[in-house]
Amino acid sequence: MQALEHLNAGAMLDTLVSVGAAFVLGSLIGLERQVRQRTAGLRTNTLVAVAAAAFVDLAQGLSGNDGAVRVVAYVVSGVGFLGAGAIMKEGVNVMGLNTAATLWGSAAVGACAGADRIGEALVAALFVIASNTLLRPVADRINRTPLQQAGEASYTVHVICSGDARAEVHDRVIAALDVQGHPVRDVEQRPFGPEEVEIQLTLYATSVAPAQLDSVLAEVQELPGVSHAFWGSGTQD
Template structure:
């Protein structure tokens, strides 16, 4: 029987050790995520680690070293799709990046375990856990500190409120004035503002501006016929 021909007790024990290592270490990573009530918790991280270990161990047994290397590459790219599902974007806010990165780390732990690199799997798991625990107070401390302008980048948005019948002319004038001031527009959004007016929202390519120069552009815009108000704002980028 083919099953009996391919059954090797030594290989089976080796695979069991690899899967058990992936299960335990992936579970440790997942436990930390579960305690913090993240999207990918105990079961997800454990399954990712065990799955990666199983695929790599199978490839190493059937295809040897070269086969294992190819499967590791597929695991790395495949986890990208799983991580993308954990990333959510709501307006300007993006969440789930750390969860996706943790899944990537769990896959690395599983791949090491699948290759029989138990020590490397343990070290990888420890560093993933350290990144999610020991670095958290550092991140919180940095986030609470005031941002120094010279070290920050921001997205700058110009807002113009005008009469709806003047919207096309104001839009063209807005683009022209910003281009002349060396602040090209990356994106423009227009929508109704009240019953008779419209708001034009122009996002700049620039990540830093000269406030007096942009204020001058706003003053020129407000002098245009049909313009009710023109102003700009900045929001920090992630």
């Protein structure tokens, strides 16, 4: 008999309007997805919106706005798990992210409708649809445009010296570069011929004045045991 006691024409009409709005707006979102033959299409997006509206409307009817707020939080997390099921990974490619985000948008539309915020639900639905339609040509155009990246400049100093002198040369070069304001980020040493060693010093990516490096290497060239000293520049990602 409690079911009969809970029957209320006004409450039923309110629920009908809320869930009905979620049904219509969720269908509009899902229709665009269905036309594009996406995994989550017309029925899925409609069901997500309707279910979210029904949960929020029920919570609001039982315990007011506080209950509705709590249920909205659960809807957000619950639809996140549902969207995760639409995401697939094949090698380095990840597919379904847009579908998962659209499901989240449908849930937001339904939650707004269930909370009797029909205007907000309409606005949210329009922006979800616009994101999937109006932004698509922009994204496609960007994807078709060749990517030309200008990497960050990198500078390396190369010093070739005798094996016996490499320790002193190593310290003197680092000290000379530091005086000019070019601290060394990395140092590598490798054999260069039967008796010599190449010391490669990578500088931090700062603005480097060629004249300063030339003066440093002119000093290095005069060190005992040094046969060659030069520097180069390039780009790194």
